[in-house]
Amino acid sequence: MIRILYQILRTGIKTEPVDLPADTDIREIGAELKAIIDRHFNGSLTIRQVDAGSCNGCELEIHAMNNVFYNCEQYGIHFTASPRFADMLLVTGPVSRNMEIALKRTYNSTPAPKLVAAVGDCGRDGGIFGKSYASLGGIHEVIPVDAVIPGCPPSPADLLGGILKLLKNKQ
Amino acid sequence: MKTLLEILTAELDAPVSPVSGTFPATVPVCSVPRERFAEAARLLKRAGALLAAEWASDETHLGRGFGVYACYRRDSGYLIVCAALPLDDPSFPSLTRRFVPAYRFERQMHSLMGVVPDGHLDPRPWIKFEDWPEDAFPLRKTFDGSQALPRVAGEYVFGKAEGEGIYEIPVGPVHAGIIEPGHFRFQAMGEDIINLEERLGYVHKGIEKRFESLSWQEAARLAGRVSGDTTVAHSLAYCMALEAMTGCMVPDHAQWVRAVMLERERIANHLGDIGAICNDVAFAFMLYQTMRLKETMLRTNKEIFGHRFMMDCVVPGGVAAGLDAQYKAVILEELSAVEDEFERLVMIFDENSSLEDRTRSTGILSAEEARDLGMTGLVARASGMQLDCRKDFPFAPYDRIPVNIPVMSAGDVHARAWVRIEEVRESLRLIREMISTMPKGQRSAPVGSPAADTTGFAAVEGWRGEIIYWLQSGPKGEINRSMVRDPSSLCWIGLERCVLGNIVPDFPLCNKSFNQSYSGNDV
Ligand code: SF4
Numbered sequence: 001m002i003r004i005l006y007q008i009l010r011t012g013i014k015t016e017p018v019d020l021p022a023d024t025d026i027r028e029i030g031a032e033l034k035a036i037i038d039r040h041f042n043g044s045l046t047i048r049q050v051d052a053g054s055c056n057g058c059e060l061e062i063h064a065m066n067n068v069f070y071n072c073e074q075y076g077i078h079f080t081a082s083p084r085f086a087d088m089l090l091v092t093g094p095v096s097r098n099m100e101i102a103l104k105r106t107y108n109s110t111p112a113p114k115l116v117a118a119v120g121d122c123g124r125d126g127g128i129f130g131k132s133y134a135s136l137g138g139i140h141e142v143i144p145v146d147a148v149i150p151g152c153p154p155s156p157a158d159l160l161g162g163i164l165k166l167l168k169n170k171q
Numbered sequence: 172m173k174t175l176l177e178i179l180t181a182e183l184d185a186p187v188s189p190v191s192g193t194f195p196a197t198v199p200v201c202s203v204p205r206e207r208f209a210e211a212a213r214l215l216k217r218a219g220a221l222l223a224a225e226w227a228s229d230e231t232h233l234g235r236g237f238g239v240y241a242c243y244r245r246d247s248g249y250l251i252v253c254a255a256l257p258l259d260d261p262s263f264p265s266l267t268r269r270f271v272p273a274y275r276f277e278r279q280m281h282s283l284m285g286v287v288p289d290g291h292l293d294p295r296p297w298i299k300f301e302d303w304p305e306d307a308f309p310l311r312k313t314f315d316g317s318q319a320l321p322r323v324a325g326e327y328v329f330g331k332a333e334g335e336g337i338y339e340i341p342v343g344p345v346h347a348g349i350i351e352p353g354h355f356r357f358q359a360m361g362e363d364i365i366n367l368e369e370r371l372g373y374v375h376k377g378i379e380k381r382f383e384s385l386s387w388q389e390a391a392r393l394a395g396r397v398s399g400d401t402t403v404a405h406s407l408a409y410c411m412a413l414e415a416m417t418g419c420m421v422p423d424h425a426q427w428v429r430a431v432m433l434e435r436e437r438i439a440n441h442l443g444d445i446g447a448i449c450n451d452v453a454f455a456f457m458l459y460q461t462m463r464l465k466e467t468m469l470r471t472n473k474e475i476f477g478h479r480f481m482m483d484c485v486v487p488g489g490v491a492a493g494l495d496a497q498y499k500a501v502i503l504e505e506l507s508a509v510e511d512e513f514e515r516l517v518m519i520f521d522e523n524s525s526l527e528d529r530t531r532s533t534g535i536l537s538a539e540e541a542r543d544l545g546m547t548g549l550v551a552r553a554s555g556m557q558l559d560c561r562k563d564f565p566f567a568p569y570d571r572i573p574v575n576i577p578v579m580s581a582g583d584v585h586a587r588a589w590v591r592i593e594e595v596r597e598s599l600r601l602i603r604e605m606i607s608t609m610p611k612g613q614r615s616a617p618v619g620s621p622a623a624d625t626t627g628f629a630a631v632e633g634w635r636g637e638i639i640y641w642l643q644s645g646p647k648g649e650i651n652r653s654m655v656r657d658p659s660s661l662c663w664i665g666l667e668r669c670v671l672g673n674i675v676p677d678f679p680l681c682n683k684s685f686n687q688s689y690s691g692n693d694v
Binding site for chain 1: 318319320345347375377378396397443459460463466522690
């Protein structure tokens with residue numbers, strides 16, 4: 001236990017805080033995000049992530065949003081296990097034919113405002129996988145999309161910026 | 172000791188003919204009459220070989236019918252045995268009586284290529300879903316891959332345990348977390364798992380078909396996106412197979428840089444997994460600590476190689492960017508910092524008795540089961556199997572910098588976590604040695620085009636285990652077939668086995684300790 005406490009103390013706070021000039025990008029995005037989420041979502045934007053056929057690269061970066069550097073919870077962004085509690089779906093991949101039905105069902109289970117962000121070059125238009133017998137292409141081919149966050153994969157900062165852009169457009 | 176080819180030639184009661192135009196020369200390819208395809212498997216199994224991969228190729232453009240291929244591995248030798256199937260009767264004797272991995276390989280071959288494994292006991296499709304038209308065989312040349320498939324009615328029947336008190340839990344495809352989709356069907360009695368059946372294929376993107384419409388250069392980018400967490404190892408395996416076919420001599424400098432990237436990918440993923448395993452037993456401290464270390468490595472990747480996961484950094488003929496003295500220093504400095512922090516965390520891991528309580532004797536895969544099921548990579552090494560392509564099939568610099576392979580015998584979650592810990596330590600050592608011995612030179616060499624009707628093979632030890640690529644050129648030297656075998660195609664079955672008799676709430680922990688790829692399996 002002593003070791004654990006010592007390690008925690010040694011590590012200190014690695015989070016790049018909203019109001020400190022650690023990484024300009026993140027700082028600005030974070031402050032704006034937090035303001036919007038406080039105002040319109042009572043301080044908590046709940047996201048259900050759906051992998052509709054990705055290579056898992058985009059998932060790694062979505063995970064990274066939760067690490068101590070980005071710590072997206074500080075802006076009020078939380079991930080939920082159920083679409084029924086979600087304000088927003090973060091959908092990755094080209095939609096594979098074998099995931100089409102599951103994606104539609106997830107979308108239908110999500111309550112309003114049902115915001116949808118299509119993540120990655122694949123989420124935008126199918127990326128390198130294109131359209132084929134197995135890949136239906138971008139997310140918009142299957143469910144309505146509010147914003148695209150391009151990149152292969154988009155970095156955690158891109159993701160936070162993309163979510164912010166979506167929220168601003170919806171205001 | 173006799174090689175697998177010598178054994179087969181001496182013992183098979185039919186002609187074993189060497190096939191030409193196959194690369195590299197160290198991996199022999201031979202053909203046998205199709206009726207003897209399973210007999211060859213029996214003889215090779217008796218000689219101690221394992222089945223590493225099995226696949227089919229449509230060779231009509233090359234003036235033949237279908238080809239079926241089985242790749243065997245024993246210690247440091249690979250052997251590929253193939254058989255020709257006529258177009259009007261594309262059946263072959265199933266290898267399922269000898270090798271468990273053939274069970275899913277052959278269902279997949281039947282589903283996607285329409286070749287028929289005689290004697291296979293399970294006619295259900297694999298990767299292909301029940302709502303695809305039954306006669307849709309995407310890997311056949313007559314199939315237009317760009318067309319959408321209609322949906323038809325159909326049902327997938329799961330295995331079922333029956334009896335009083337037995338109940339069923341369906342999970343997925345959309346899981347409760349930021350993970351890939353797949354379906355798990357549990358039969359349980361009280362808390363105990365009696366049976367688990369995996370149903371995969373949800374992220375099938377038609378990758379193997381897609382390869383056939385790309386140039387050899389573009390295809391390297393696709394290989395790097397088969398499984399995003401293993402982008403270096405996949406693109407490396409693809410490039411090595413292509414370089415073997417074209418006789419490209421990759422400059423030493425590039426070989427060394429590739430290996431540095433491969434080991435960095437291993438460390439980053441193992442760090443994430445060690446944290447995630449701890450997190451699943453409610454020890455979140457470790458997850459935050461290891462993810463912090465992982466993030467610093469990803470940032471360094473971005474600084475040095477231009478991409479956080481090093482996507483597209485391995486290119487045909489070499490690497491996209493070399494390493495100069497300044498970046499070498501950055502890497503060395505970071506290694507020391509990571510190592511120092513990592514060792515503190517290992518000490519905490521080791522001393523935490525409640526962690527040990529949950530991970531020891533949970534999800535045991537015995538050495539015998541691991542062998543029978545044909546496991547590979549870290550799952551195999553946690554169950555007493557000593558195999559690793561870096562040692563068994565070494566390419567530069569691994570032929571000059573030998574790798575120590577950690578092997579554990581317990582086969583439980585703890586062993587799978589501990590193998591990762593040892594591998595992180597070993598990779599740290601390897602990178603140091605690679606940096607200090609790295610030759611100067613070019614970052615890449617030109618790659619020609621493969622001659623018509625040739626094949627290339629490569630095996631690379633990614634962080635999960637052995638990745639195999641088998642490429643075949645068509646009549647104009649284009650891509651006729653690209654077979655991708657992620658280690659997940661072998662190891663998913665081990666998860667089904669290791670959870671039996673464990674309690675349902677321990678499934679996520681067992682699953683985390685395997686952490687297999689869905690995308691790599693479903694291609
Ligand atoms: S955008 Fe890139 S990282 Fe994301 S799923 Fe597609 S290929 Fe993978």
